[in-house]
Amino acid sequence: xxxxxARNGHHERVRSELEVKGARRSLTRPRDIDKxxxxxxxxxxxxxxxxxxKAGYNVTFSGSGYVTRQTPAAGNSAPRGxxxxxxxxx
Numbered sequence: 001x002x003x004x005x006a007r008n009g010h011h012e013r014v015r016s017e018l019e020v021k022g023a024r025r026s027l028t029r030p031r032d033i034d035k036x037x038x039x040x041x042x043x044x045x046x047x048x049x050x051x052x053x054k055a056g057y058n059v060t061f062s063g064s065g066y067v068t069r070q071t072p073a074a075g076n077s078a079p080r081g082x083x084x085x086x087x088x089x090x
Contacts, residue, residue: 037084039074040067048086056080065090 038055040048048067049059060083061067069087072078 036075036077037070037072040070040086041074043067045086045088052084057082057084059084059086061086061088063088063090 037057038051040051043051044066045061045064048070049061052059057078058081062085065088067086068089071085071087072082078084
């Protein structure tokens, strides 16, 4: 089951009201990167591709859900047209 809360700390209330059991996963707000490859960890695939392509990078990906890892890492410098690989997990 996937659920989201808009405010940090509300996850326990939502979990108890929905009777959700199991591990809690949370997405963090992506870091702002001034130079180099943008940070798209935590974004959905569509948004991540749009951001990276707008910055001039080619994108490949595996998985579905949200971006959990990107290679090269955010902030690294790479020439326009360089390939950024995204790993996604639900």
